[in-house]
Amino acid sequence: MSDNQRIELRFQLNGESVQVRVHPSDRLLDLLRYDLGLPGTKEGCGEGECGACTVLMDGVPANSCLIPAYQVRGRTILTIESTELADVEPLLAAGTTQCGACTPGVVMTARWIRDHPELLERFGSRQLMAGNLCRCTGYDGIIDGLLALVGQDEEA
Amino acid sequence: MRVLMPESVSEALAFKATNPDIVPIAGGTDLLVQWPGQLERQAASYLDLSGLDELRTIRWTQDTLELGALTTYWDTLCQPRVGVEHPLLHDAARQVGAIQIQTRGTWAGNIINASPAADGVPVLMAYDATVVLASVDGERQVPLSAFYHGYKQLEARPHELIRKILVPRREHDVQFFEKVAPRQAQAITVVGVTVAHSSCGWRVVASSMAPTVCRCPHLESLLQEGTPVSCPEDLLEPLRADVSPIDDLRSSAHYREQVMSRVLYFNLGETCPAFRSTR
Numbered sequence: 001m002s003d004n005q006r007i008e009l010r011f012q013l014n015g016e017s018v019q020v021r022v023h024p025s026d027r028l029l030d031l032l033r034y035d036l037g038l039p040g041t042k043e044g045c046g047e048g049e050c051g052a053c054t055v056l057m058d059g060v061p062a063n064s065c066l067i068p069a070y071q072v073r074g075r076t077i078l079t080i081e082s083t084e085l086a087d088v089e090p091l092l093a094a095g096t097t098q099c100g101a102c103t104p105g106v107v108m109t110a111r112w113i114r115d116h117p118e119l120l121e122r123f124g125s126r127q128l129m130a131g132n133l134c135r136c137t138g139y140d141g142i143i144d145g146l147l148a149l150v151g152q153d154e155e156a
Numbered sequence: 157m158r159v160l161m162p163e164s165v166s167e168a169l170a171f172k173a174t175n176p177d178i179v180p181i182a183g184g185t186d187l188l189v190q191w192p193g194q195l196e197r198q199a200a201s202y203l204d205l206s207g208l209d210e211l212r213t214i215r216w217t218q219d220t221l222e223l224g225a226l227t228t229y230w231d232t233l234c235q236p237r238v239g240v241e242h243p244l245l246h247d248a249a250r251q252v253g254a255i256q257i258q259t260r261g262t263w264a265g266n267i268i269n270a271s272p273a274a275d276g277v278p279v280l281m282a283y284d285a286t287v288v289l290a291s292v293d294g295e296r297q298v299p300l301s302a303f304y305h306g307y308k309q310l311e312a313r314p315h316e317l318i319r320k321i322l323v324p325r326r327e328h329d330v331q332f333f334e335k336v337a338p339r340q341a342q343a344i345t346v347v348g349v350t351v352a353h354s355s356c357g358w359r360v361v362a363s364s365m366a367p368t369v370c371r372c373p374h375l376e377s378l379l380q381e382g383t384p385v386s387c388p389e390d391l392l393e394p395l396r397a398d399v400s401p402i403d404d405l406r407s408s409a410h411y412r413e414q415v416m417s418r419v420l421y422f423n424l425g426e427t428c429p430a431f432r433s434t435r
Contacts, residue, residue: 025191
């Protein structure tokens, strides 16, 4: 096996089966942005702190900057590009987004919570959103948007 | 850089036997931090364990909780029974990074990464967990409290992989995990204190207080003997015999000692008679 190793793999991306060849050092974030033409997923810190690169991997949020691309073989990935208007209308109305850098990650985590409302029985909304840093909104807009998205009136 | 992707544990062990320097990778939450900027420093080859579903198991035997090596923090959070029987596993899991890290990071990876500031290791150690190491030669068990010989120096041999973690099922009348850090999520522990008491005695485990997460035998004997403690300062002498905190970018040795003594004093004051006499 040489240093020019390429790994051929297939995975589900936003509802479609895709086949790609990746290098061992490629991150999922790079694969999405540069090889698959999906630049909606943002790179913030590149070290798993800010959550701007959040995608859903097999249904749960994960930082795509910390996932080797070869690990998505056979898995299911949803990125911000799979978002529909109905997913974000309550967020837009609540002032969830300002500069937009954190927004793709915020939306992906918020969609996960909306699809699993039972999470809010065990975890606080701010705890669930704690992996998505935002330097503009002061977070209240994000929490307001999340609560509107899940149809709750008050913060748990 | 190259990667080997075994399709079974036995194949993984065979790869590890012939490539002892290969670095096992599971969730990648430690190994991929600043990955592109550090490619020069990265290992030449990785052993990708992520496809080995046979390691992604949580099961209970009569006296043991078994966590397969690929069990993530989130996997344990999704099992209410873990939280009922071993609540500190849930307490620690909820404080590792945030959701995006909890869904990827594994308990076994936390052990192998060997950070003195680990959050998964101290609660496992306080519960007297045992690490099951596997190799082509078979399996052996090592108590987690004997797993570290020094900073990032592990008991595991180059051809071994963690197969699972065994956590005894015991009744505890005192147990807490206190993580002191700048914020409640996405923070690295400045001082960590884990205490558990069962019929097997007291366990006091310190994190970010020494080159490794470690048991504190002097503090444990003090609790075992019921030595009267009237203020946090009374704990400093045994504490200093057990740990060796340093000044670093996150805190000072002085602050760490003070905080650890106070966390112990005020948490134990509610349950430990020796701490109650003068309060």
